[in-house]
Amino acid sequence: xxxxxxxxxxxxxxxxxxxxxxxxxxxxxxxxxxxxxxxxxxxxxxxxxxxxxxxxxxxxxxxxxxxxxxxxxxxxxxxxxxxxxxxxxxxxxxxxxxxxxxxxxxxxxxxxxxxxxxxxxxxxxxxxxxxxxxxxxxxxxx
Amino acid sequence: xxxxxxxxxxxxxxxxxxxxxxxxxxxxxxxxxxxxxxxxxxxxxxxxxxxxxxxxxxxxxxxxxxxxxxxxxxxxxxxxxxxxxxxxxxxxxxxxxxxxxxxxxxxxxxxxxxxxxxxxxxxxxxxxxxxxxxxxx
Numbered sequence: 001x002x003x004x005x006x007x008x009x010x011x012x013x014x015x016x017x018x019x020x021x022x023x024x025x026x027x028x029x030x031x032x033x034x035x036x037x038x039x040x041x042x043x044x045x046x047x048x049x050x051x052x053x054x055x056x057x058x059x060x061x062x063x064x065x066x067x068x069x070x071x072x073x074x075x076x077x078x079x080x081x082x083x084x085x086x087x088x089x090x091x092x093x094x095x096x097x098x099x100x101x102x103x104x105x106x107x108x109x110x111x112x113x114x115x116x117x118x119x120x121x122x123x124x125x126x127x128x129x130x131x132x133x134x135x136x137x138x139x140x141x142x
Numbered sequence: 143x144x145x146x147x148x149x150x151x152x153x154x155x156x157x158x159x160x161x162x163x164x165x166x167x168x169x170x171x172x173x174x175x176x177x178x179x180x181x182x183x184x185x186x187x188x189x190x191x192x193x194x195x196x197x198x199x200x201x202x203x204x205x206x207x208x209x210x211x212x213x214x215x216x217x218x219x220x221x222x223x224x225x226x227x228x229x230x231x232x233x234x235x236x237x238x239x240x241x242x243x244x245x246x247x248x249x250x251x252x253x254x255x256x257x258x259x260x261x262x263x264x265x266x267x268x269x270x271x272x273x274x275x276x277x278x279x
Contacts, residue, residue: 008184016191023187050183057224058216059253060183062208086204 002050004110009046010039023049023066031073043110044079044103045071051114052081052099056090064090071101079103081114095119150197150272154265157192161185171262172240179261189264199271209237209267210255219252226250238263 013020020029024045032041049069053059060066068087072080081099083091091099095118102113151171158169162185175181181189186203194200211219212233219230226234231243231250238258 004184012184012188016188019187019191046184057252058207059256060203060207061216062204062211062213064204064207065202 001111001113002047002054004043004047004050004112006039006043006105006108006110009043009110013039013042025067025070028071040105040110044105044112047110047112048079048081048101048103048114051101051112052083052087052116055099055114055116056087056094058090061086061090071103091116150268151262151265153196154189154193154261154268157189157196158261158264161188161192169261171265172260174257174260175264176259177257193264193268197268197272199268199275201267201271206256206259206264206267210234210259212236216252224252226252226255234258 013023024032024042028045032038032045035041048071049066052069053061053064058064063086065085065087068083068085070082070084072082074080079101081101083099094116096116097119098117100115100117104111155166155169155171158164158175158179158181159166162169162179162181164179169179173179175186175189183203186206190201190203210233211230214229214233218227219233220226225248226246228247231246234241234246234255235243238260240260240262241258
C-alpha cells in the first residue's frame with residue numbers, strides 16, 4: 001500500500017512539468033487531465049506505481065522506469081496495471097500472473113493498494129512478504 | 143569538481159534543501175536522505191531533477207539502485223529472507239564507504255538499503271557521472 005499527498009504531487013508536477021513525461025505515460029496524463037481534479041488522479045497513479053514496486057519487494061530497482069508501470073482504466077472505470085520494461089521482467093521472475101489494484105482519494109491523500117498474485121512455486125519467493133490464499137496461489141501485497 | 147563555478151557538493155546541498163524545504167545547513171553531507179532528512183521517494187525525484195537542471199547531470203532513482211547493487215543479481219545480493227549477505231555488504235561498502243559492515247551484518251534488509259544513502263553519497267555519484275560525461279565529450 002502507498003499513500004501520496006495530493007498537494008505534493010500536484011506541486012511537483014506543476015513546478016517541474018518536464019518530470020510528468022518521465023513519471024507518467026501519455027495515456028495516464030491524458031486520462032488525468034481530462035478529469036476536473038487532475039492532481040488527485042496524478043497522485044493516485046504515483047501511489048499506485050509505488051505500491052506496485054513495494055509488491056515486487058524491490059522498490060525502484062536497477063534499470064526500472066516509472067513509466068514501466070502504467071495505470072489504465074477499463075470500461076467500468078476500474079483501474080488496471082500494465083507492466084513493461086524491467087518492472088515486467090522482475091514481476092515475471094516472481095511468477096506473477098495477475099496484479100490487482102485499488103485506488104482511492106480522501107482528505108488530500110491518494111491511496112493505492114496493489115496485490116500481486118503469483119504462481120505457487122517460483123524461484124525468488126520472499127516468504128516474509130508472501131501470504132498464502134489457500135488455493136495454491138501466493139499473494140505479494142503492498 | 144565543479145559546474146559553472148559551483149562545486150557539486152553545494153549544488154547537491156541546495157537541491158536537497160530546496161526540494162525538502164529545509165535550511166541548507168541541515169543538508170549536511172553525512173545526513174541520510176530518507177532517514178535523517180525524512181525524504182520520500184517523490185522528494186528524491188525532485189532532488190534529482192533539481193540537480194539535473196543545476197549541474198546538467200542526469201541521475202534517475204534507478205541509477206542509485208544500480209550504484210548500490212553494483213550489478214549483483216538480487217538473489218546473490220540478499221538471502222531468502224531479504225537480509226543483505228556478505229557479498230551484498232561488500233558491494234555496499236564500495237558505494238557507501240561510511241557504513242559499518244560488521245554492525246549491519248545479518249540485520250540489514252534489502253528495502254532498508256536506500257535509507258543509508260547520504261547527501262555525500264549523492265554528491266559522489268554526481269561527481270562521478272559528471273567526470274564520465276566530460277571524458278566522453
